[in-house]
Amino acid sequence: MDDLVIARSLFGTTMGFHIIFATLGVGIPLMILAAELLYQKTKDEDYAVMGKRWTKAFAVLLGVGIPTGTIAGVQLSLLWPGFMEFVGRVMALPFQIEIYAFFVEALFMSIYVYAAHRLSPWMRIVSVTLVALGGLASAVLITNVHAWEGTPTGFRIVNGEIVDVDPWAAFFNPSFFATAGHVALTAYTTGAFVIASVAAFKMLRAEFGSRIYKFHRKALMLGLLLGGFFSFFSSINGHETAQQLHEYQPEKLAAAEGLFETQAYAPLAIGGFTDRETREVKYGIEIPWALSFLAGNSFDTVVKGLNDFPEEYWPPLFVHTLFNAMVGIGSLLILLALMALFWNKFLKKPEFPKWMLGLFVTAGPLAVLAIEFGWIFACTGRQPWTIYRVLSTADSVTSASNLTTLFVLFAAVYVVLGVAVVLVMLYYFKRHPVEEDLYRADEPGVPLY
Amino acid sequence: MSEQLIAVTILWGFVFIYAVMATMDFGAGFWSMIYLNKEQTKATNIANRYLSPTWEVTNTFIVAIVVAIYSFFPGAAFTLGTILLIPGSIILLLLAIRSGFMVFSHVADDYRVALTYISGITGLLIPGFLIAVLPISHGGFVELESAAPSLDLQALFTSPHVYSFIGFAISSTLFLSSLLLADYSKTAGEPNAYKVYRRDSIILGPISLVMAVLIMLTMRNEANWLYTNMMEQLPLLLLSVAFFVIGGLAIFVFKDRHGMKGVPRIAVIAVTIQYLLASYVYGRAHLPYFIYPSFTIEDGFTDSASFQAVFITYIVGFLILFPGFFYFWRIFMKDSHVREDTQTE
Secondary structure, three states, X not given: OOHHHHXXXXXXXXXHHHHHHHHXXXXXXXXXXXXXXXXXXXXXXHHHHHHHHHHHHHHHHHHHHHHHHHHHHHHHHHHOHHHHHHHHHHOHHHHHHHHHHHHXXXXXXXXXXXXXXXXXXXXXXXXXXXXXXXXXXHHHHXXXXXXXXXXXXXXXXXXXXXXXXXXXXXXXXXXXXXXXXXXXXXXXXXXXXXXXXXXXXXXXXXXXXXXXXXXXXXHHHHXXXXXXXXXXHHHHHHHHHHHHHHHHOHHHHHHHHOOOOOEOOOOEEEOOEEXXXXXXXXOOEEEOOHHHHHHHOOOOOOEOOHHHOOHHHXXXXXXXXXXXXXXXXXXXXXXXXXXXXXXXXXXXXXXXXXXXXXXXHHHHHHHXXXXXXXXXXXXXXXXXXXXXXXXXXXXXXXXXXXXXXXXXXXXXXXXXXXXXXXXXXXXXXXXXXXXXXXXXXXOOOOOOO | OOHHHHHHHHHHHXXXXXXXXXXXXXXXXXXXXXXXXXXXXXXHHHXXXXXXXXXXXXXXXXXXXXXXXXXXXXXXXXXXXXXXXHHHHHHHHHHXXXXXXXXXXXXXXXXXXXXXXXXXXXXXXXHHHHHOHHHHHOOXXXXXXXXXXXXXXXXXXXXXXHHHHHHHHHHHHHHHHXXXXXXXXXXOOOHHHHHHHHHHHHHHHHHHHHHHHHHHHXXXXXXXXXXXXXXXXXXXXXXXXXHHHHHHHHHHOOEOOOOOEOOHHHHHHHHHHHHHXXXXXXXXXXXXXXXXOOEEOOOOOOOHHHHHHHHHHHHHHHHHHHHHHHHHHHHHOOHHHHHHHHHHO
């Protein structure tokens, strides 16, 4: 394998691993905040117990999320020095501001977790709000760099030199709000559905009507409600990001949809595989006119196909599958939430059948998968560029070779951390079952914290 | 002050703050491992109580340093990234294991011993690798002339100069952290832990000073330009040693109001000033070079518009964060709260 492929594999593995923890690190604090607020509103101790247990899980996840985030940040400059040199000159602001967001999150996370017994209820809510805001801001700002890579602005290149740098124009690049919004909304979706998954799994094992069942049922409903809400808005906003691709990165949209011929009344291809030889999507379902409508809100919108671009500038064609999988899972999650709502509010059935709970269990892992698919689509879909039509990936990479050993070492550490974090969570929650916290909550005189 | 000088001063400030916080952090992790089996002294408990809330904040400074380097000196990004690939990756790997296992050790009680050992030992190795970046910047180990800059790892790890830096990093880590934990345990009203950490700091202080002298001696051979520049500021170096002596007297000889030996608060402050002075002398002598002899702070400096935008965010960011840091300090470090926590345990 050549060095570029290994460098990409190494960084991709880092990001693929980190993004799980980063996403949950944005999503779970919002769930904790929701539980804290509900507790203050309803005075139902179950919500306080949820807040406590989710916080514990969050603290353990941070044990991996923080160091892998540090790796991602430092590896950017170790593996992609050409890219970071460019970013440093033009796009340093979001990284810089992200540091402050990171500090806010770290400071108040420690305060919220380790000084829990000293905080008044409103100070707890302020602290966890700041944790959630810090996490959200970090995600939004880092995504801003990613957005700028697709729609670079705020500089000009004259004779190979970067001139007329306007850092704020770079900061507010055209795709910033839509892209960052997508990352934020999908992180909330994922956090909520992961919580719902765990609750559904526990309900499958609890007796209907028992204290434990009721507890998890509340968590499930909260997760499904917020998950459905955010997944709905993710899809609206996802539509907007696709329209931006149509405007700013047409070959990425063409690859995502497997479209070769530039045309008005373009069909939408769902599923199937893009064939480079015959230049068509095989085994897919075509919905006539739909792509044109999605891209420009009217059926006569001309959508550019890959044939309009030189083949060396094509993104890899497998992104069509990733794109479909991401959108497919997103739609499925909305349906799951609607189904729960229908069952619970309209049919007014208190008990979810086992098969339905089984479906809810899959929601969390599916949401995480959609995040992975979405990021791989977004980053490989930009190839062969790191900064669209400005800097190629080949010109960004380190001149060092023999990266294979590093790749193996990092991958091994991720495997160790990944396995350990799962085992530690299972261990902790087995040793500290929810009954224990519910007892502490119910019994007067025994503090929950 | 030129923009470059402001930028490099901010960077130096971050490095100093991180160096102090990280030595306390990694040191505390190591002590919590050493005293794991001596529960009656509560030394491990004290170390963990300091460590738990602070490690995330400390960790954030690493990212702050890296971001500061490439936002201020993007021209250095390519060279630094390339030559630091191997040492940087080793640090990252150790850091991931250390942080992960430290968090796990607080959660999985039955496996605490093994997990604490892994995080304690990896944690002590990190400062050794981190500080190796300094002798790398002195020049001798880097091939900058060719198109692809490279680091001569063999020369690096056979150099007495590098080993004196590594020795200094590890002994300083243990010295500063034991001194801080002595102060912390005294404030918390844990006399047994206090005795343990006071003894450790008294042993490690002189060792750190010897290591610092060793750095100067090896520097004379291996980085003479830097040695000459540092010696021009000899009065400041001597002042630094004087603060070490004050710190030593404070922990070894002075008595507090109750007749108990050692006033660790004064020792912590004096020793911090000692390190501040010494690192100021080092930093000033290093100018204007980023990497000697071919890379100066002028070469790699960013676009002026970017510098100004970033500099403004530093000021705004500091104003926003200051109350946060203050509140954090009040909750976790203020004397009355530290004592209160002891009582509620």
